[in-house]
Amino acid sequence: MLWKLSFTGLKSRFKDYVVLFSGLTLASAIFYMFMTIALNPAFLKGSLSIAFVITKLVFALGIVLLGIISLVYITYANSFLLSMRKKDYGVYMMLGARNSKIGKLIFSETLIIGFLASVLGIVIGIFVTQIVSQILVSQLGLQIHKYLGFYLPAIFWTLVFFIVLFLLAAIWNRHKLIKTSVLDLINEDQKPVKLHHNKVWKIIEAIMGIALLAVGYWAMADYGDLKTKSLWIGFFTIVIGSYFTFDSFFTSLVILLRSNKKFKSKKLRSFTLGQLQFRLTDYTKLLSVISLLFALALGAITVGLNFNNLVDSSLKSSYYDVMLYNPTKSDANLKHVSVRNKTTIDYKIKIAQDKKTPIVYVNKQSIANSQLKYQHMSQKKNRTSWSTKTITVKSLKNPDSEASYQLLGLLAPFPTAKLKLVSEQTYQALKSKNIKLELLEVNNFRQNFNNIEKLQNASNKRMVADLDKYGMDFSISFNNFKADQYRLVSSVASGFEFMGFFLGIAFLAMLASTLMFKVLSGAASDKIRYKMLWKIGARMSILKASIRHEIAALFVLPASLGVVDVLFGLQFFKSLLEDPYDKIWIPFTIFFALYLLYYLITVKLYQDIVLKKD
Template sequence: MLNKLAISGIKHRIRDYAVLFSGLVISSAVFYMFMTLATNQSFLKTSTPVDATPIIFGFGIILLAIITLVYLVYANGFLMSMRQKEYGMFMMLGARGSKIGRMIFLETVIIGMISTVVGIVLGIGLTGALSQWLIDSMDLTIKSFNPIYLPAIGFTFIFFIVIFALAAIRNSLRLRKTNVLKLLHMDQQPVRIKKAGFGKLILAIIGVGLLAAGYYSMILLGKGAMILLPVALITIVLGTYLVINSLFSWIIRLLKSNRRFSLKKLNNFTLSQLGFRISDYTRILSMVAMLFALALGAITVGGQLKSVSDFVVGSNNYYDAVVHNIDDQQRANIKKIDVKDQVTYNYKIKGNQLYFNLEQFKNHKFANYKMVDYTKQDEMKTPPVEYYGFSNKKQQSKAPMTDLFTQVSPSDASYVPNFVNTSEYQKAGGKERSMTFIKSSGFHQNLAAIKKVAVKDKEKYPTLIDQKYQNYMMINSFFSGLEFMGIFLGIAFLAMLASCLMFKILSGAASDIKRYEMLHKMGTRNNLLRTSVNKEIATLFLIPGVMGIVHVLFGLQMFRVFVIHPYANILLPFSIFFCLYIVYYFVTVTLYKQIVLKKIK
């Protein structure tokens, strides 16, 4: 009989259970996505040059486990808030606490097992789709990575089953110790609100000061003062907590004291709701703000590494491709490139003498990037171009440092370059050879065609120094692992943290039902109630979101050590953050309204 009542209760709340189930599926999917990287040692060793990567991922496993644990606690709270009144009714009807405890245990474990299995399957699909999108869109070179990874499946399944078993035991014990009347009236418990007094004002000022000190420390970190890293970490964590707990409480108090604002529509009610929400949610909002900053920072820096690798390649070679002794097949390959500039130079080798025809450089000067000291630059800029006509000794002395000389052959460093007129060139002995330099309208836009030209040239002349395409592949493979991990894990963490915030808000929805019903009975229009919900939840999402963005904007200063312009191309990561965040906001608002305004028509 008890089992039938339990199943009937689940059917009655099937929509709420669907929300819970989908959230648990997402959490296990995200956990699996992380574990496919963290447990794959061959991938970590082959895809990143950083020796400390396994240690970093070991720390990441601990961090994600803590976040997942917090997430499951809130999801479990959401489950209990839905069923606690029904459990109380069962006990009033004579059901023993041990029976209900066993029912709760089985219910929690079964939901956990099913959601974990579905989450792993979803995680495999998401891992494959996201990894392929990143590899294709960013032209990454990834080795030893497989979306279906058995150790990750094992770790994920064991972790979640253990957590769900512990949660089931906790639920069962908690229920047995709770008085029946308290279960029946859990949603009517009074909430104590601490007023924002003078003490909180002092704490708010201290919090702002700590954040300022932390931000300044990160600016100094970008200049090489690595000793300040612990200072920045401690001050920003403490500052975030104090600002959320104290500063926002004072802002709410000031808004409530402004009667023209607070007495307009339901503003006073919304501010009161936020008043006790801020006090209750300080820890979760602080955690979400900090970890949002880490996740968003990982995506941003991952994208910056791509721009760094492109900059390194683009600033070393002016010409996008070089063809030695061009033939008909290479001419056909060049036609597939959107050519901006193309020039051919002939040369002869006699003994240790290298001869070029000066007339060719008069008609078309050779272009080469100027040598630049990048440590003295404050942003990534393409080096200025120098044009060489080699008509004077100063330019001729620089010839060995240009691509014109280095593309002759790797052993030609001992050759002496000679730039002579046409008659002297014709008298010089040796077989005439040629080099055709090609500048395209855009290296990445023409990458497929440039690859064909470069690969074919390398096949014919394997001993020649690598040209731009080979340099691009080498540097891209060097950074690819770090880029992939940064963006991949950043997106996964953002999804998990937004889910944490969503379930924390939903877990308290049951206690808000009476307040909204009371306002409705007093004659408050439905649209005002819905607007109040929108404002309240928007504020709870905005606080950690805005603080996380501010943390990232200052935190990027730290990466000036190896990223010349850390704020370049930040639109993509911030767009990803905004899209994920706005989706979770609308889902949370919709579900919250379905709970608290369900009986209001």
């Protein structure tokens, strides 16, 4: 009998549980996808070396962040749903149900909902992982054969994580319910909201809130001077400033509008503003958290999408696209690369008397004829720019000059190598094998990348084989090769791009549904107020408009502050991204479309509750 009553109660709250269910399903689906990419050994086989090792680390970071936000979301959503059903449980107790039975009931309900949401999320996550991993592999220029999004360890850990969270929630629900008296459960909807009337403190708090936010925004923008201190300053000032802003500044604005007789006298504005004043007082902590999560979610998508610009920046750091050591006719991939320009230079390598240091000998005339180029990096106001410079004999006179360092990077990628310029006669007299280097500039690096990488790898293997053949056992650094730089940066950029996008979507779904739960949890107590307005003659269209305006304010206020946080917070990434505001309209459009959808759903559910005729 008790289970029948429980299912009847769940059915009456079906729409609310669907919202919770959808948020949990999305969270578990994304969590499973991150786990699969971070744990699956298929990404370490074949041609997948350093690229996916870095990408896996990025997604591991995403797992931690998603786990934290999931914990916050389940805590909020669980407490709201429990508060909405307290009256039902109180009625069951009045009908004779024992506390232990009610405890088992709420415990079982919580675990069943969590388990079903996790299983459905994993099923969806398998299909999403299949699609996302293929796109990610394609972006990285890699190849995977017979890869499936189904990965048993990821399923296991996803189930374990979410079931543990819901187990803790179920234990807390049972404890809280048993410790609450029947009278408190029945009168849950009738608890008054305490309003604070200290006007002087509210004014001080409002000024402090705006001032703290200003300090936080300044710290983010002045990262160049403050360095890591800007993060700590920004974190504490923006968090505290957001709380003060919602607790006083926005409330003061509502009070100010209520004091304007001309404004409040139209339609139901006075009632709507009164409702909003109570909401802001009751929702201060929640709205502060939502504004911060909104900023994190929108910032994650914006920064994630702009990480792709790092790839363009990495391409600018190297002038030559391919460096071929002793090129041969067997370089089959060369015919697939569209070469725009080719520069050739000869040099010789000998071992110094210490038998450890390689000395690179270059003909002065060869340097003058080849006109070798390199990219010079400069920074202005923490922004990186690149300019092309020519290597000359004069610039190489100083062995510690930038030109000498760049030339050594081109000719001999040995960290301990030293450069020595000699005349034509001295060069010809050297008893060492002549090495020919071809420096290629291609027409489209990205389109030709796969062939360029194969060509560069073949050249690198040939160089290593030649060194071994002549007994030159040097440590070799391949960081100067453009293909390796591109591979490294693109793996990081692609990982952060996908992680930022999906984390942002998960954050948005959770924060919007959390706000939705909070609004709907007070709908039952608001029903009598709207019923009274309807009885005294208020038209249904005006009542619906009042609800739309009230809920719109609750959605817009945290979103507005979150947007301001993002716009100033992006200043922090100027030292990392060339233009963190590039194509900002894309994430903003995606975000506001989804946020609007949650707002419309909330309005519809709220209207169905408070305007439902008995």
